[in-house]
Amino acid sequence: MRFERRDAPHWAPRVDVASMMLQVLGALVPAAIVHVWYFGPGLVFNLLVAAIFAVAGEALMMWARGRQPEAALRDYSALVIAALLAFALPSLTPWWVTATGALFAVVVAKHLYGGLGFNIFNPAMAGYVVILVAFPMHLNLWVGPRMGDIDYQHLTIVQTLAFTLTGNLPDALTFDAVARATPLDVMKTGLNNMATTVEIRANPIMGDFGGRGWEWIGNFLAIGGAWLLIRKIIRWQIPVGVGLGLLGPATLMYLVDPGANPSPGFHLFAGATILCAFFIATDPVSAATSPKGRLIYGLGIGLLIYCIRTWGSYADGVAFAVLIMNMAVPAIDRFTRPRIVGHAEESVNRG
Amino acid sequence: MSAPTYDLGKLHGGLRLAAHKQESTASAITDIPLPAQLMLPLQQHAGEPAQPVVSIGDRVLKGQVVAEPDGEMGAPVHASSSGTVVAIEQWPVSRRFGDKAPCIIVATDGHDEAFPPWSSGDYRAMPPADLLLRILDGGIVGLGGAVFPTAQKLMQARAMQADYLILNGVECEPYISCDDMLMQQHAGEIVGGAQVLMHALCIDACLIVVESDKPEAIRRLGEELAAASDERVTLKQVPTIYPSGGEDQLVQLVTNREVPSGGLPTDVGCVVQNVGTAAAVYDWIVRGEPLISRITTVTGDGVASPVNVRARIGTTVADVIDGAGGYRDNPRHLVIGGPMTGKAVSTDEVPIVKASNCILVLNDAPQAGTELACVRCGECAAVCPVQLQPQQLHWYACADDEHKLREFGLIDCIECGCCDLVCPSHIPLTADFRVAKGRIRELADEKARAERARQRFEARNERLEREHAERNAELAQQKETAKAAGPAAIAEILARKRGDKNEDDGA
Numbered sequence: 001m002r003f004e005r006r007d008a009p010h011w012a013p014r015v016d017v018a019s020m021m022l023q024v025l026g027a028l029v030p031a032a033i034v035h036v037w038y039f040g041p042g043l044v045f046n047l048l049v050a051a052i053f054a055v056a057g058e059a060l061m062m063w064a065r066g067r068q069p070e071a072a073l074r075d076y077s078a079l080v081i082a083a084l085l086a087f088a089l090p091s092l093t094p095w096w097v098t099a100t101g102a103l104f105a106v107v108v109a110k111h112l113y114g115g116l117g118f119n120i121f122n123p124a125m126a127g128y129v130v131i132l133v134a135f136p137m138h139l140n141l142w143v144g145p146r147m148g149d150i151d152y153q154h155l156t157i158v159q160t161l162a163f164t165l166t167g168n169l170p171d172a173l174t175f176d177a178v179a180r181a182t183p184l185d186v187m188k189t190g191l192n193n194m195a196t197t198v199e200i201r202a203n204p205i206m207g208d209f210g211g212r213g214w215e216w217i218g219n220f221l222a223i224g225g226a227w228l229l230i231r232k233i234i235r236w237q238i239p240v241g242v243g244l245g246l247l248g249p250a251t252l253m254y255l256v257d258p259g260a261n262p263s264p265g266f267h268l269f270a271g272a273t274i275l276c277a278f279f280i281a282t283d284p285v286s287a288a289t290s291p292k293g294r295l296i297y298g299l300g301i302g303l304l305i306y307c308i309r310t311w312g313s314y315a316d317g318v319a320f321a322v323l324i325m326n327m328a329v330p331a332i333d334r335f336t337r338p339r340i341v342g343h344a345e346e347s348v349n350r351g
Numbered sequence: 352m353s354a355p356t357y358d359l360g361k362l363h364g365g366l367r368l369a370a371h372k373q374e375s376t377a378s379a380i381t382d383i384p385l386p387a388q389l390m391l392p393l394q395q396h397a398g399e400p401a402q403p404v405v406s407i408g409d410r411v412l413k414g415q416v417v418a419e420p421d422g423e424m425g426a427p428v429h430a431s432s433s434g435t436v437v438a439i440e441q442w443p444v445s446r447r448f449g450d451k452a453p454c455i456i457v458a459t460d461g462h463d464e465a466f467p468p469w470s471s472g473d474y475r476a477m478p479p480a481d482l483l484l485r486i487l488d489g490g491i492v493g494l495g496g497a498v499f500p501t502a503q504k505l506m507q508a509r510a511m512q513a514d515y516l517i518l519n520g521v522e523c524e525p526y527i528s529c530d531d532m533l534m535q536q537h538a539g540e541i542v543g544g545a546q547v548l549m550h551a552l553c554i555d556a557c558l559i560v561v562e563s564d565k566p567e568a569i570r571r572l573g574e575e576l577a578a579a580s581d582e583r584v585t586l587k588q589v590p591t592i593y594p595s596g597g598e599d600q601l602v603q604l605v606t607n608r609e610v611p612s613g614g615l616p617t618d619v620g621c622v623v624q625n626v627g628t629a630a631a632v633y634d635w636i637v638r639g640e641p642l643i644s645r646i647t648t649v650t651g652d653g654v655a656s657p658v659n660v661r662a663r664i665g666t667t668v669a670d671v672i673d674g675a676g677g678y679r680d681n682p683r684h685l686v687i688g689g690p691m692t693g694k695a696v697s698t699d700e701v702p703i704v705k706a707s708n709c710i711l712v713l714n715d716a717p718q719a720g721t722e723l724a725c726v727r728c729g730e731c732a733a734v735c736p737v738q739l740q741p742q743q744l745h746w747y748a749c750a751d752d753e754h755k756l757r758e759f760g761l762i763d764c765i766e767c768g769c770c771d772l773v774c775p776s777h778i779p780l781t782a783d784f785r786v787a788k789g790r791i792r793e794l795a796d797e798k799a800r801a802e803r804a805r806q807r808f809e810a811r812n813e814r815l816e817r818e819h820a821e822r823n824a825e826l827a828q829q830k831e832t833a834k835a836a837g838p839a840a841i842a843e844i845l846a847r848k849r850g851d852k853n854e855d856d857g858a
Contacts, residue, residue: 001669001678003685005695007782009768010686010713011368011525015775016720020728075723117724117776235729284728289742291729333743340760341363341737342599342612 042091210269241298
């Protein structure tokens, strides 16, 4: 009798990239719902725009590289890039801004470096930084969070969609009426004006720790992140590294001078800290690869976020921190190789 | 020597896999009927193939040596039953390189007439060195799958003064249950074999290691140990994690000693034998029966009734499966060995050899999806029992970077297959590494060949130069002698030369 031959192991793999990506997307859903609750439907439109352009860009590049476009679309990695980019953007963002970011992320940061698995830089963050440089004023259009005790101008779904498509608010409304500074901005401006953190925190937009709405989005991102940890889609080293790298110096400075330094709780819940720790920095392709290396990589990102927030000119520093650490990955990988069983410690890492 | 204390180590990585063992452990070991023909490959062991000592037409008896080891590494091959040698030719076999190998083909006569059994009396009266040579004659090789000739391994251990004998009853690979059934049904032989091995090795510490998912085997071994009341032997359970039964992994697990890269367990004072090997040693030394049969697991969704069988070495897989109840449905893959490390063969004409611990028949190909690029998730590194970084090795294997492959420990890869199972990009890492290893070996051979050629060339040049110098020196010497003898002598020499010439012309 004749049989087909193939190489060992004769056992189906347990996971695939597509299901990993889908689980990452799934882990973002609870936070997305909270986001929409606090900041309106803008996120949904941003997601749609980013997804359309990311997928189109991916298909185009695969075609241009002479590969099957549908093969790349089946792994959902373009959608993950789109989702992370959309989460980083204010809920009121005109479509061309989002599209620029999504296309740069997929076409330049991902495919010009060789496509899935070969990109040096985190594509979503590269796309975000391009927007930050090209359309700086658009990234300040954060609507006020939904809250009972202060008035905020509520935009309807249609009005939000109209803004996404045209970049114009309804005639009766001005930007001042709908847009609010983010808690990170409020903190930075306040500290620059020599206000104490206690005075700054009196603003109801600052919430309990890191800003109204923001802290709840953070909680649900953390739940999604915890689920990814349980599912072993991500490992603990990078989230813990980011947390320690940011909260370590934040705690120290807060203990030294609580009036001039925001609390570690603020740093944890404000801005994109939790999104970064669980979803952005954990992109395996552009991260360090050994467990020890990933801890160092995370620590570096956390530390850089702290430095940029404290001494930089940007309110948040996640994108820059991630991109800078992306550049450090080859060096980290080189010096954090695990000792191979049966080898002496010193013979490793000699490079 | 003081009583050993076992320092438990920890295995890095590994996987918990669905065992699929209960299918084949439900019923007792059955005997496969004697086949009409036996195909006895000359190479069933690590090392050089054995050399036939019978000719076509010879009548052979069960247990008679038909091929003798050639060189330092090897083991004899015995006829598994009585009959006539009908051919010595290439026949399909399951092995790593090539599909066919020379086999002695014996047509059985059905009498199963045994060669007069060897009897030594009590092995305990034999000097250990003689006992080792005796074990060599039994054709015994490591039955766990690596088929390292047992006698050579033991001799090495003697030379290195190993202090632990470890009997490997872990059997961590899914589907395979032949060791489990052996321990359940022949625990006495294993304990007896341990005693023979300890005597041969002059070791008085033996550890029998069994995976925790084999309670019945542990119970039976415990009973036998209690009956033997041999304090030198300890029974040890280890957690069920693949690949804790790998030789080096097992040593690390139960002694917390790491086998050095490129080394052997004897380098850290351990000698590991499979429980099946110990039983085979007992059968040979105490009962006089050489290694002519083995227990094999016949399993998978492509066989009608999964079971463990005892088959004569040389019985074809087709005959074994026939004797075990036949195929079921439309089997697509035939794997000799387990699902993680076994080798798929294209025909069931291959014979059962000393290494054949399992025949796995699968109806459906385990479908790996499309291969994508590595996303560097690092899961492969997390499960690697040797703590390699397969994600990095993969890059260097693609780039054929020999230097980096060596630096990142490709040679240390044990090809357990764990990385393949956790790779989300479905990269056939183990298969790629196997190819890369072959390539590195090739390069090393090439280098060695080039080096040898260079040395030969240099030696030749040196020799030519030396001869040239010697010749010159000789000529100079002659000149000096002539000069010293004076002009008359030179004239005489020249005259003689002319005379020679004239004679030549005249002739």
